[in-house]
Amino acid sequence: MKRLSRRSTPALGHRPPEQTAPDGRPSGTSAPLLVVDDLATEFATPGGPVLALRNAGLVLPQGRTLGVVGESGSGKSVLVRSIMRLLRSRGVRHEGSVRFDGEELLTASNARMRKIWGDRIAMVFQDPMTTLHPNHRIGFQITEALREHLPLSPDEAQDRALRLLESVAIPEPARRLRQYPHEMSGGMRQRIVIAIAIACAPDLLLADEPTTALDVTVQAQVLDLLSLHQSRRGMAMILVSHDLAVVSSRTDELAVMYSGQIVESGPTAAVLDAPLMPYTAALLRSTPTVDKAPGTRLHTIPGEPLPPERRVTGCRFASRCRYAVERCLTTEPPLAATPGGRGYRCHLPLDGTAAQEALAANLARGRTAAGLAVTETDVVRGA
Amino acid sequence: MKNGLRSIAAPRSARLLAFRVARLAAVLLIVTLGTSLLIDLVPGDPAVAIAGETASDAVIAAVREQYGFDQPILQRWWEWTASVVTGDLGESYSTRRPVTTLIAERLPVTIELTVLAMLFTVLVAVPLGLYAAYRSGSWADRAINAMTSALIAVPSFVIGLVLVLAFAIGTGWFPASNWTYLDESVPGNLSAAFLPALSLALVEIAIITPILRADAVATLENDYIALARAKGIGTARLLFRHVLRPSSISTTTLLGLALARLFGGAIVIEFVFNLPGLGSLLITAIRSNDLLLMQGLVAFIALIYVVANFAVDLLLVKLDPRVAAE
CATH class of the missing domain: 3.40.50.300 (P-loop containing nucleotide triphosphate hydrolases)
Structure with missing residues (x-):
């Protein structure tokens, strides 16, 4: 049976957080209730299989x-x-693993x-x-x-x-x-x-x-x-x-x-x-909040959402991302994890200098590696 | 039209009911007028049939006048209807016995066949349709579909003949013909009724199973079915308690029609199995040119038909509390 997705990356999200007792020793008692690992879901449709979910992991x-x-x-x-x-x-076809209270659900009767x-x-x-x-x-x-x-x-x-x-x-x-x-x-x-x-x-x-x-x-x-x-x-x-x-x-x-x-x-x-993934940042900018000054224009994310079933070689958000560089189009960003229990899929996390350099370069060219037009005013307004 | 305004102001369900009653009356009117026309449509002269082939012209003319065959159709219809309303369907020409008595004698057999066939239909078509929907696309669904498509093309009397060959003449499990009355022997009665009822039911099963399946497939897509599944209830409970009722509108309509159709179909099947029901009575009436008996039988069968449909209409309102609430 063909795999739904390459298991190239570990499950997104932090590994099960180390449970620590007050004295600092791992307690090791309470396993997480739900552990989803590299879950993929595919629907058979008249037009062929549609991959609606890929590489999903959470704890x-x-x-x-x-x-x-x-x-x-x-x-x-x-x-x-x-x-x-x-x-x-x-x-419907699932792949990966959903463990609930230690029991695998995907293969349960x-x-x-x-x-x-x-x-x-x-x-x-x-x-x-x-x-x-x-x-x-x-x-x-x-x-x-x-x-x-x-x-x-x-x-x-x-x-x-x-x-x-x-x-x-x-x-x-x-x-x-x-x-x-x-x-x-x-x-x-x-x-x-x-x-x-x-x-x-x-x-x-x-x-x-x-x-x-x-x-x-x-x-x-x-x-x-x-x-x-x-x-x-x-x-x-x-x-x-x-x-x-x-x-x-x-x-x-x-x-x-x-x-x-x-x-x-x-x-x-x-x-x-402090979002690390440009998509999260863009989503935040497009959300109205009370602490934004009256009259602040809400940002919109340019372009259309990529349908989940579409196959792309690089980052799935690259076509709409103003940080996108050549690598984003050619290489799928692996799942990266931080010590703080955070996970992200991005070559240019927003806490690094690489992202700012890429943005500056895209602004200088007036467009991203994916061809998305970016101007100074967009960034000022949005940031 | 003087109560037109009032009927518009009346609740929707009341207007609907009035409309159905009016339709019921109209159908009965047309059918009885049609049966009154029989005298002009049936080949041969009924007066000759009653008086006998050898009777003189004067006798035939007297008979014609006595039975009112010479009167215009509206007149004949009116006289017949007026006596029917009092419960008198007249006297059979051939047997000299009241038509109502003849019907009452034969009716239990036809009713039993109809009810049994209806029972078989519901007991088989409902689980089959629900299961096919639940497993839509599976080999079981396709097998059920192939079976019902094949059956639907075969008339019930052909099925009846095949069943007789296989299970009566072939294996001897059931009688090929002859009726056993319920008060003679219950097992004997059921054994005699089984094959004819089954031949009637198979056609209805073939009609109703795919209809219920299609509606149930649509019902299964609903959120409330996802919620019911998320409660962890079993498949049988899910199908019968949650899927069946919202999927049963077309099926109920069809079952109402089936009831009427089975009643008519029983007439043919009774002939195949040689059973003493209304069907064989009707055929006797036709053969002996017994006009009044024919007229009474046809009107009676039509009445059963429209009343069954009327009952279904009422039932449909009951099925959906949202309709009743209006």
Whole structure:
């Protein structure tokens, strides 16, 4: 069988962080809850195989939160659904490794996955208008997972469901249990989806753009609710968003995706303070924040996102990067790791002088090695 | 048109219901008018059939007048309808017995065949269609598709003959013909009904399986199915509790049509298996030029047909709570 991708580089992201006890000795006890290593996902389509995710690696310890950001189509959803192995099996091929609590999920049987789904790993989906079953009452939808995994009587399950609805701040929970999804607002439905996800107290919660489809006014409420339950129950959480602002204050670690790859990762604050990968920096410049002076123009990233399935020889971001030099077009940047637990895929990390020299040279020529026009005003405005 | 305004103001479901009732009445009207025309369409003179080939012209004319064959069609229809409304379908010319009695005698056989065939259809087509959808693209899906495509092209009476050859004459497992009534012997009755019901059902299975499969394939793409899978529930539960209902709109419509079609199909199959149902009664009526019996039977079968469709329409509203809420 042909490999989906060259295993030329180690998994992106830091190796499992050395767990150290207060006295400085490695404790060696708690292995990370989730270790994704060199994960690739390919879809069979009528037009041939499409590689939607490549070389993905990440490590998530118990109770920690990881943010995954990137533009639409960068492979964020494919990443979380691949971790959960929730993509319909036909025509989908995975490679690499997803270890959850020491157990390999990619080769686990379907029966084994059903034991893990809902009970140990749960998911909150993007659009609450389409993720609840239109023909079933809310009570049925909440108790279903409970009764699948726990030895509860119908009354006990009903009682749990009631308390779950209370815990996600749904007024009149007893009445709501008897209602159908179409009788509720989007924000309320997403709370119910959250209640379903946390019903069996999973160890890992995957939230795939949980607020994208909601009104701005309820977005914060839903995110707060997720954070509350995450910390209260000590769940590990992966929070996927295209919105940096959503993940910046709510996650410990951050992974930035571009064109089916994780291009930068590390502690959230460190990555946002001083991005190493030009794509992360560009994404930050294009995000509105309150501390930017009024009237500041938001930067846009020139060009179109590279579709994940497109094969290129060099860096996947090179065509849109103003630092790009010849090497970026000919050689794929390997995964580099820093002592601070950060990882990036770039020949010219932004903390080095090489990046500034390359930018100066590109400015002098008026274009990058990939032919992208760059001018002084772009840089001043953006930087 | 004086209640036109009120009907516009009425709730959508009530207007829908009124429309369906009106359609039901219109279909019955057209069918009964058509059966009243039979006298002009059927070859041979019914008066001759009743009076006998050797009867004199005067006798034939008297019979014609007695039975009203000489009256215009609307008049005949009106008189027939007026008595039907009181529950009187008239008397069979050939047997001199009330048509309603004849129908009542034969009806249980046809109903049993129809119900059994319906049962077979649902029990086979639903799991088969759901499974094919769940495994779409697999060899199992392709095998099911090939099987149903082949079956759909074969009329039920041909299937019936093949089944008789294989399982009645060939192996002797089932009787090739002859009916055993339920009160005579339950196993005997089921054994007699099995092959004819199966031949009726196979065609319906071939029609319904691919339709349900197509709808279920679309349903499986929904987020709420991903959520259901993410709960860790088993495949059977996923398919029957989550996929079936949202995929069942076309299937329910078709099952309603199937019910009516099975009822009609039973008539042909009864002939193949020589069973004492409405079908053989209808054929007897046609052979003996028994107009009133024909008219009563056709009207009765039409009534079953439209009522079945009407029931399906009501059921469809029930299937989707969003429709009922409007």
